[in-house]
Amino acid sequence: MVPDEVHIEIDGAFRAIDSAFTLNRTRYAEAARVTSEPSTTEPIVDVQGISHSYQKGTTALRDVSVKIRQGDFIAIVGRNGSGKTTFAKHMNALLKPNSGQVLFRGKPVSRMKISEVARQVGFVFQNPDSQIFCETIEDEVRFGPTNLGYGKEETERLVAEAIATVGLKGLEGSDPFSLTKGERQRIAIASTLACNPEVLILDEPTTGLDYTQERSIMSMLERLNKEGKTIIIITHSLHLVSEFAHRVVVFKEGSVAFDGPVRDLFEPKNEDLLAQSGLALPKIAELSHRFGITALSVSEFAAFFDRRES
Numbered sequence: 001m002v003p004d005e006v007h008i009e010i011d012g013a014f015r016a017i018d019s020a021f022t023l024n025r026t027r028y029a030e031a032a033r034v035t036s037e038p039s040t041t042e043p044i045v046d047v048q049g050i051s052h053s054y055q056k057g058t059t060a061l062r063d064v065s066v067k068i069r070q071g072d073f074i075a076i077v078g079r080n081g082s083g084k085t086t087f088a089k090h091m092n093a094l095l096k097p098n099s100g101q102v103l104f105r106g107k108p109v110s111r112m113k114i115s116e117v118a119r120q121v122g123f124v125f126q127n128p129d130s131q132i133f134c135e136t137i138e139d140e141v142r143f144g145p146t147n148l149g150y151g152k153e154e155t156e157r158l159v160a161e162a163i164a165t166v167g168l169k170g171l172e173g174s175d176p177f178s179l180t181k182g183e184r185q186r187i188a189i190a191s192t193l194a195c196n197p198e199v200l201i202l203d204e205p206t207t208g209l210d211y212t213q214e215r216s217i218m219s220m221l222e223r224l225n226k227e228g229k230t231i232i233i234i235t236h237s238l239h240l241v242s243e244f245a246h247r248v249v250v251f252k253e254g255s256v257a258f259d260g261p262v263r264d265l266f267e268p269k270n271e272d273l274l275a276q277s278g279l280a281l282p283k284i285a286e287l288s289h290r291f292g293i294t295a296l297s298v299s300e301f302a303a304f305f306d307r308r309e310s
């Protein structure tokens, strides 16, 4: 349930906007068309009907199929315990399915060496501190590529590039634990990036970060995505999904309840699905529904309107 005061805020905002601006439907239709065009390229990771039960007997995944394509920016969402992490861990063979299979560029990951899969599909775990164990940032970031057998020169290049990408240049010799949580999250991302994977999976990369830190991590992922990396994030922050991801997969009790463009998920017809999956519609989507559209960010929403002639 949305509290009354929020309704009042949205009511007020709706009236204020409605009196001063008009919706440009052509501009909206164009944006909505672009974001719902399905990708037709061959999948990089093709998850085919996987099921997974843990030893204790919990069935965490039931017949899950998802195709990940080059350049995707996917958010995986759903209640705690709905199977998101279990699913993600199958993509780089950290877990094996009881049935079904995962293909990487057409090849079953079960037949690839763990190091080969790790080179292609990088995984940044939920708590950066569980991933950090070296005394300097540089040693930490160097660990992955060294272990995966990259040559010395290549390793140094990848390490320098990864540290620069995450914005920690100049701090190479610092102790990771002298930094903020947001910076330690960047180290964890750099450590995975330095292995130069095609696909980067991040399990709740913004948990525990403040607004500025979370936006800065998301903008960095957006830049990496534009440079060609395929990004998959597990998250509970629907406002970030709305603004940054292109596609969203909703997990519900171990199954995929929705897989499609972010805008489609936030349309009024999916209200029940969102509620059943424990997901609250972002406020900007809620406000935009009053105008008969679904906007994904405040700046996008504003761009759909023209000032009324006075």
Ligand code: ADP
Residues within 6 Å of the ligand: 054, 055, 056, 058, 059, 060, 078, 079, 080, 081, 082, 083, 084, 085, 086, 087, 251
């Ligand atoms: P999510 O990432 O959506 O929170 P998980 O994939 O972590 O969901 O968990 C899915 C289900 O599997 C839950 O019921 C959880 O308790 C169970 N589970 C997760 N990891 C283990 C494990 N190592 N051993 C036994 N059960 C587990």
